Amino acid sequence: MSAEHLDALIGKLDLAQKVRLLTGGAFWSTHAEPAIGLGEMALADGPSGVRGVVWDDGDPSVCLPSPTAIAASWDVDMATRMGGILAAEARRKGVHVVLAPTVNLHRSPLGGRHFECWSEDPLLTARMAAGVVRSLQDDGVAATVKHYVANDAETDRRHVDVRVDERTLREVYLAPFEYLVRDAGAWMVMAAYNSVNGATMTEHDLLTDPLRSAWGFDGAVVSDWRAARTTVAAGRAGLDLAMPGPDGPWGAALEDAVRSGEVDEAHVDAKVRNLLCLAVRVGALAPLGGDPFPRQPLASTVSADGAEVRAAARDGMVLVRNDGPLLPVDPAALRKVAVIGELAADPRIQGGGSAQVRPVYTVSILDGLRAALDGVAEVSHVDGCHLDDGLPDIPASRMDHSGDADGCGDAGDAGPVRLRWLRADGTLIHEERRTSARLTRWATDVPPGASAVEMSATFVPDRSGSWHVGFTGAGTFVFTVDGDVVLDGAVNPEHDDGALQMLGPPHWYTPMELVADRPAELFLRHRVGGLGVAIGLGVRPPRRSAEEELAAAAEAARTADLTVVVVGTSEQVESEGYDRRDLRLPGRQDELVRRVAAENPRTVVVVNSGSPVELPWRNDVPSILLGWFGGQEMGHAVADIVLGAAEPGGRLPTTWPDRLDDVPVSETTPVDGRLEYDEGLHIGYRAWLRSGSSPAYPFGHGLGYTSWELTELGVAPDIDADIDADADADAYDAAAVVTVGVRNTGERHGKQVVQVYLARPSSTVDRPVRWLAGFAVVRAEAGEMSTVEVTLPRRAFAHWDVEHHRWTVEPGRFDVLVGFSATDIHRTTAISLSTARADVRPRDK
Structure with missing residues (x-):
């Protein structure tokens, strides 16, 4: 759809209609606008699966290995296949936008969301995540690259101000985002909660430059949920969509700001245009007005025996x-x-x-x-x-399925758990039957007018003794067992963040003597409020x-x-x-x-x-x-x-220390509201190499069931004569191709990951001891010889010039180190670069 057509559609909308589109219509979806043929767009969390807009056991999801596990495969094709599964799941669930991949970095092993990110290295992160982005979008589902930027820890994430120098920001933390925008063509970017160098990310200049100006991003920028805080500053910035909805800082307040001249209406039009462009890509906007395209599910890429997910788990x-x-x-x-x-x-x-x-x-x-x-x-x-990890759900096999929880027997086989939604006066709004004793419903999915919800089930213990019996949830509850009140009061949340109370509610339980095969009636009443309802009934057997x-x-x-x-x-x-x-x-x-x-x-x-x-x-x-x-x-x-x-098949995507005290970079707690990235470029294996200390297991390490040797090494240059003329142009084109001979010297088929690092033995700028520049997966039979080519992009040789605010390449010799981990180097050669030409001068180790 042409820019002219999008502008014509925008021209059909008045200011109120345009502003309405800039805030979510519900917790997980955008507003529709029938006047221009725009349907709702559903957004759903990833990255280990696609939950859908309703989090319910009645509509389960394929659960993939965590991104750290997929990254450990070092296999872009594997990541691409996992992206295909996410796309099929998204289409099956009616989801237009998957909120993944998470490409923040493993700056510290203490990061609570470490498992959801890929790696400590920006190149490995970018290359693996790109496989997911491309396969999602090839199937018409938008990928959302998050959390832009420097959201590498969770402590005080909504308010922390990350302080990071310009060069480190460009070369390390922005690097995966740049690759996924410029090379993989991501359709959506999520602005993070945190601030960077004094400005909160939903209002930051980084949303414009370099995201749109230098990188050419033409997609939509969405806020992390409730990260948009202001009307005018966010309205002037590069944020396009404030989530969730329907409430938020924009709405009528943004209309007033436009009318008063505080926000130019051109900003609003640009945001709407970006959202319409996204809608075109995911099939939510009709080509010439009217009804949007019908969205057809994709055929599942997951077999009944889960062979694809099993293979991915093994490979990582x-x-x-x-x-x-x-x-x-x-x-x-x-x-x-x-x-x-x-x-x-x-x-x-x-x-x-x-x-x-x-x-x-x-x-x-x-x-x-x-x-x-x-x-x-x-x-x-x-x-x-x-581990004392909370309270397990009641196993479905130990619930009485013969009838409903009150013994009336009128539920048939609809499920052993009864759920009742009630008005403030106690009258029934809606009743349903469930197979699981856990419920998560965001406020927009709660029946209108509901003041309380009741959950009840009959638990049949398989042994006698002292059981832990209770529930999950934060707020006000009445909990009974066989009609006896066990708790009537409040359970305080473990976190102030309302979303986290929904996603990880606290557990409350008490010891109770139960008799094997004697049914126990569990009943829970919860007052509805806040962001929604997250409750469940649980038991833990005697120990x-x-x-x-x-x-x-x-x-x-x-x-x-x-x-x-x-x-x-x-x-x-x-x-x-x-x-x-x-x-x-x-x-x-x-x-x-x-x-x-x-x-x-x-x-x-x-x-x-x-x-x-x-x-x-x-x-x-x-x-x-x-x-x-x-x-x-x-x-x-x-x-x-x-x-x-x-x-x-895995190789470490992040360094494993022997002890926390040995870790060169570990701090995640802000001081006076600031988290200083004083280590600069030197995170992960770069920091370990710089410190001279040894971890338990280095970046890239992993053993298989066979043995390998590198037999030969060659480098072919492919660099423009005037390499420094514009080091940002064609940043991901080949600067050199490393050819490596690899032989499986063992007795069975195996997998190896060839890792290519660069080093700058004498440099006028601060450099890591070595940095990852390329990698390739080799699979070979016993005794088989393979030759792989590893492309080193132009960007691998460049650094950010803080004086001129541009990418540049320093002339001189770059060592090329090839091996099986950041510390296990088997072959070395060199490339000598000048501003006039690039000479290759191999030298064997």
């Missing part, structure tokens, strides 16, 4: 230690396998916060190993220790003491042929809304690993976390597999790797 899992080697284990050699850990039976497949979805199903690590060893070996399970659990784990390990211990974080550790206080595993998990390893030398530890944790026992166990938050097929993927059906 990182084997960081394999002494012996212990892995892979021959299933035929096993008779008894002990699986230990609370997370083995109930793994974390996704992180907390807005990235969460209701999964279609979850394959636990225990289930995966039992399925793989069915008829081959006995697989036992012991918790070993407890052994901590010492009894540890002793049981040690005994199980003592008699097993193989022990698999699963340790990891809880939702109280890794989630949107708050940063981590330390990197320690919660509970007594470190002690658990040591006790088990002392009893059985054939111990595999699977780490179920989305980001780095301290592993103080890492040299005391033979094998450590980082499983990340592995998505709904996590259990099958772990079984495939442990038993050798597939090898772990």
